[in-house]
Amino acid sequence: MSVKPTVQLENVTKIIGKKTIINNISFDIYPGEVFGFLGPNGAGKTTTIRMLVGLIKPTSGKIHICGFDVRKHFVQAMQRLGSIVENPELYKYLSGRENLQMFARMLPGVDDERIQEVIDLVDLTARIDDHVRTYSLGMRQRLGIAQALLGRPDVLILDEPTNGLDPMGIKDLRLFIRKLVDETGLSVLVSSHILSEIELLADRVAIMSHGKIVKVGSVSDLVGAQSAGVDWRVRDSFRALSILQESPHVQAAELYDDHTIHTLMDESKTSILNEALMKAGIEVWTIERKVQTLEDLFISLTGGDHIV
Amino acid sequence: MSNPNMLGLIRNEVMKIASKKRLPIVILILVILVSMFTYAQYREIQEKIEKQGTLDWRVELQQEIVDRQNRLASSGIQNDFRQFLEFDLKQKQYYLDNDINPNYPGAPTFIRIFFSQGITLVLPLFIIIIMADIVSGEYNDGTIKTLLSRPVRRWRILMAKWLTVLLYTSMLMAATVIVCYGISGIVLGYDGWTAPILTGFQASATGEFATEYIHTLPMWKYLLMSAGLAWVVTAVVGTISLMISVLVKNTATGIGSMMAVLIAGTLLSSLGSSWTSSKYLVNLNFDLINYLEGQAPPIEGMSLPFSLTVLGVWTAGCLAVAFWNFTQKDMY
Numbered sequence: 001m002s003v004k005p006t007v008q009l010e011n012v013t014k015i016i017g018k019k020t021i022i023n024n025i026s027f028d029i030y031p032g033e034v035f036g037f038l039g040p041n042g043a044g045k046t047t048t049i050r051m052l053v054g055l056i057k058p059t060s061g062k063i064h065i066c067g068f069d070v071r072k073h074f075v076q077a078m079q080r081l082g083s084i085v086e087n088p089e090l091y092k093y094l095s096g097r098e099n100l101q102m103f104a105r106m107l108p109g110v111d112d113e114r115i116q117e118v119i120d121l122v123d124l125t126a127r128i129d130d131h132v133r134t135y136s137l138g139m140r141q142r143l144g145i146a147q148a149l150l151g152r153p154d155v156l157i158l159d160e161p162t163n164g165l166d167p168m169g170i171k172d173l174r175l176f177i178r179k180l181v182d183e184t185g186l187s188v189l190v191s192s193h194i195l196s197e198i199e200l201l202a203d204r205v206a207i208m209s210h211g212k213i214v215k216v217g218s219v220s221d222l223v224g225a226q227s228a229g230v231d232w233r234v235r236d237s238f239r240a241l242s243i244l245q246e247s248p249h250v251q252a253a254e255l256y257d258d259h260t261i262h263t264l265m266d267e268s269k270t271s272i273l274n275e276a277l278m279k280a281g282i283e284v285w286t287i288e289r290k291v292q293t294l295e296d297l298f299i300s301l302t303g304g305d306h307i308v
Numbered sequence: 309m310s311n312p313n314m315l316g317l318i319r320n321e322v323m324k325i326a327s328k329k330r331l332p333i334v335i336l337i338l339v340i341l342v343s344m345f346t347y348a349q350y351r352e353i354q355e356k357i358e359k360q361g362t363l364d365w366r367v368e369l370q371q372e373i374v375d376r377q378n379r380l381a382s383s384g385i386q387n388d389f390r391q392f393l394e395f396d397l398k399q400k401q402y403y404l405d406n407d408i409n410p411n412y413p414g415a416p417t418f419i420r421i422f423f424s425q426g427i428t429l430v431l432p433l434f435i436i437i438i439m440a441d442i443v444s445g446e447y448n449d450g451t452i453k454t455l456l457s458r459p460v461r462r463w464r465i466l467m468a469k470w471l472t473v474l475l476y477t478s479m480l481m482a483a484t485v486i487v488c489y490g491i492s493g494i495v496l497g498y499d500g501w502t503a504p505i506l507t508g509f510q511a512s513a514t515g516e517f518a519t520e521y522i523h524t525l526p527m528w529k530y531l532l533m534s535a536g537l538a539w540v541v542t543a544v545v546g547t548i549s550l551m552i553s554v555l556v557k558n559t560a561t562g563i564g565s566m567m568a569v570l571i572a573g574t575l576l577s578s579l580g581s582s583w584t585s586s587k588y589l590v591n592l593n594f595d596l597i598n599y600l601e602g603q604a605p606p607i608e609g610m611s612l613p614f615s616l617t618v619l620g621v622w623t624a625g626c627l628a629v630a631f632w633n634f635t636q637k638d639m640y
Contacts, residue, residue: 053457055639078459085457089450093327102323105316106458147454 004067005030006080006155006187007052012061014047021047023211024061029187031154034177036202036219037191038298044211045191046086049159052189053083066154079108082153084161088144092133096124096143099132100150107151118146122176137164141173149180156180157189162197174201195298207298215297222297229290230270232261235283243276259285317460317468318475321442325472330438331479338487341430342422346492349418365409373400392603399509399602406506408524414500416527418492419485423534424601428594431480431538432545432570438476439546440563442469443553443634452639462635466554470627473546480542481535501528509602522602530600537596544590544619545570551630570594577606584608590622 005028014022022044029035039045050056052063054070054077063070068077090099100118104110119128122142132140141161148156158177162170177188178201192198198205199219207215215222234240237259244253244261249269256262265273267289277284325331357363376397380390403410411417423431443466446452456462489498507530508521525533549566556562573591576583586592587607593615598605605611 050453050639053453055453055456057638075459075461078457081457083457085453087450089452089454091324091327091451092449094323098323098327102320103454103458105320106460108459151459 003030006066007035007189008062008064009048009052010062010064012048012051012058012063014044014051014056015059021211022051022058025208025211025213026061027206027213027216029155029189031187032181032185033203034181034188034190034201036198036205037189037208038193038195038198038205039191039208040193043208045193045208046159048208049083049085049157049189049191052157053081053085054078055085079151080154081157082148082151082155083157083159084141084144084148085157085159087163088140088147090132090140090143090147093131095131096128096135096146099143100128100146103147103150110150114150114152118149121149122146138166138169141165141169145176153186155187155189159191160193161190162192162194170197177201230263230265230267231256231286231288231290232263232277233259233285233288234261234277235259235285237261239280240277240282240284243280243282244273247273247276249273262290314464314468314471317464318471321468321472322475325438325442325476331476331483334434334437334480335483335487337434338484339491342487342491345422346418346495349492350495353413363413365411366404369400369404369410373397373404376400395509395603402509402519402522403506408504408506410505412500412503412505412527414497414503415489415493416500416503416531418496419488419531420505420527420534422484422488423531423538424597426484427534427538427541427597428574429570431484431542432594433567434480435473435477435542435546436549436563436566436570438480439473440549440553440566441559442473442550444557444559444562445553447557448559456639463631466631466634470547470550470630473550474543477539477543477546481539484538485531485535501526503527505530507600507602533600534597537600540616540619541594541596544623545594547623547630548590548626551626554630554634587614588618590619593618 007027007029009026009028011024011026012022013020013024025044025048027035037045037048047056051058052065052070054074057071065077066080068080070077090096091102094102097115097119100115104115119125122145124139124142124146127135127139132143135143141164145158145161148158161173165173174197177190180186181188190198190201202219204216204218205222206213232240232244237255241253241255241261244250244263247265247269249272250263250265252264254262270287274284274287353363356368360367376393379385380393380397385393400410441448443452446455455465458465503526504524505527506522506524508523545566548569549562552562552565553559556565569591573589573594576586576589577592577595584607587610592606593610595606596612596615599612599615
């Protein structure tokens with residue numbers, strides 16, 4: 001790609017005490033893409049994000065935001081970055097507007113007009129002068145996003161943005177992020193431990209486990225890259241299993257439960273196999289194509305780490 | 309101009325403190341305290357009039373002198389205390405000889421006494437109430453993460469917080485003067501700004517009473533000096549509590565340790581002078597108004613410049629620790 005990345009991590013390691021929390025990770029994020037950061041709790045996602053926003057010093061390695069080193073040119077780097085680290089931590093005893101005014105004073109070139117602009121953008125106009133402590137979690141999340149967008153950043157970092165949101169809220173957030181990226185061309189880094197979320201939202205994904213990045217790739221490449229699986233539901237699964245295992249078109253077949261067989265096979269040969277089963281007098285109930293989900297991939301990559 | 313500028317950062321801090329309504333609470337406590345003291349003062353005056361039939365300060369001062377003489381004559385008082393009494397006696401005698409009322413009745417005298425009594429405990433306590441959670445509160449609420457991922461260097465944020473401590477120290481001094489004056493004046497009257505007051509009493513190296521530096525000051529000037537010294541002490545306490553606020557993430561623990569520092573100071577200074585190197589402790593140097601009044605210092609060798617130097621060194625040390633820790637620390 002000839003486009004310059006907005007976020008660059010180069011061999012970043014964080015050691016606390018004797019424990020290696022983050023082990024030599026590298027990735028780039030480009031303008032106009034949503035980058036998913038996936039891993040179970042404790043994999044090191046939040047630690048990585050804290051290093052990105054300058055809250056934690058990496059033990060070694062370099063982090064650049066739009067070409068500015070986070071440690072050496074902290075101010076310039078942060079001017080190009082908006083973030084929510086973990087929950088949107090705002091001043092509960094101030095109103096939403098006061099919060100934004102306060103953060104605006106810490107950014108160059110943000111006036112009242114811009115403040116109103118982001119309030120409208122996240123649709124908080126009606127409640128903006130109420131105390132934040134009276135806000136619902138979803139509203140706090142939106143105020144957090146407003147805060148992150150105040151300085152017209154090139155990079156937006158959202159750490160577990162769907163925590164505590166209802167399904168409707170999650171969908172709204174997804175559409176909002178997509179629209180934002182399409183309109184402004186910024187880069188978004190979204191972390192999550194929920195696979196389905198990232199799958200729908202992200203263009204590219206980094207999968208993290210035990211402080212390491214185990215895989216980076218586009219969602220479409222990762223999902224469905226491997227040959228497809230086909231699930232067979234039959235009455236007599238033992239006999240069916242032996243027929244399927246003997247077939248040259250099937251690479252693997254295993255019994256899943258009393259009536260279900262998972263196979264990994266060339267899906268164009270489904271009807272041939274179906275015919276073979278019927279000839280043997282085996283009742284076939286359903287044949288289902290199983291697309292490999294991020295979840296399958298994740299389990300195969302991390303050896304079944306805890307994941308929701 | 310650097311953007312964001314320091315003034316904007318200070319405004320942010322003021323906004324946070326103002327919305328917690330700490331200063332109004334402190335002023336309320338002040339009003340209650342001052343009202344009680346004023347009433348106590350009022351009762352005392354009434355009692356004196358009943359007993360003596362007069363309010364002549366000369367008679368009163370004479371009685372106090374006799375009282376001191378009697379106590380000095382009795383055996384079995386400690387050496388330190390004897391010295392203190394002798395000094396006090398001579399001071400009172402000096403006032404009487406020069407026909408100056410040491411307690412000219414009126415609100416300004418009330419302010420003078422309030423500062424003199426409040427400098428070691430009450431005023432520092434107030435600044436702790438206002439300021440103790442200025443950093444630790446951000447840890448507790450988690451807002452530190454949002455605050456420190458702004459395009460503003462960490463030292464500037466802490467500097468803004470420290471300057472806010474100094475700003476509130478100044479407001480606290482102003483509030484103290486106004487509340488004391490307004491309330492005590494109802495009973496004691498509002499004049500007395502120009503009444504003369506003596507200062508410059510000094511113990512010579514041998515502990516003798518020396519008169520060569522004694523001079524009179526108008527009350528307003530003396531009060532200005534008192535308030536200035538109280539400002540210094542309160543600002544020092546505010547700075548120490550800022551450091552503790554940076555180091556200790558829990559606000560309650562922070563307030564507790566600050567209270568321990570203050571109370572240990574008052575206890576130690578009343579315990580006496582055997583442990584002479586304790587004069588280098590910060591909390592033994594809080595009673596700066598003592599030097600204006602010309603009381604014997606708690607430990608030999610202490611003077612106003614000495615105490616100011618000790619306070620200055622401690623303040624610089626606390627700031628260095630606070631800034632170092634705040635700018636280097638990983639924030640989780």
